[in-house]
Amino acid sequence: MVALIQTLVLAIDIYWWMIIASAIFSWLFAFNVINGRNQFVATIGDFLFRVTEPALRPIRRILPDLGGIDISPIILLLILFFVRQFILTTLAPAII
Template sequence: MYAIYEILQLILGAIYFIMIVHIIMSWLLNFDVLNYRQPLVGSIWTGLNKLLEPVYTPIRRVLPDTSPLDLAPLVAFLIVIALRTIILPAAFGLR
């Protein structure tokens, strides 16, 4: 049972890291520190979007439209944090 807990923690940790990279990269792109036309930056950005859009899309359907500000990454990030620190340990009886 503990092995399953560790695997789920590892998966959630990877999702957490990918979301942090996506959020920071979006800031750097919006402030023109990075450029979409650079091949490496463009491919990383496309890959991150392909990974995270299936997570963000259902959240965007539920949230109200805040047109210039996308709150889906923030909500998804809070859900991952809650899963890692509160829900998963409680489900496995570790707290």
């Protein structure tokens, strides 16, 4: 059971970094720092979009329109942090 909890926490940590990478990639793309026509860059962007968008879309539907500011990644990171801490502080000590 401990291995399952450690694997779940690792998956949350990896997804955490993918959300951060997706946000940074979107900023770099928006400010034309990276070339979106490059196939390698487009592949990375498409991968990050496909991985993070299913979790970000419901949050974006709930949030009010803030103009050009998208805080849905921050909300998702806070949710993931809460879930990770809940697993580590509540579930893990009960099993060990």
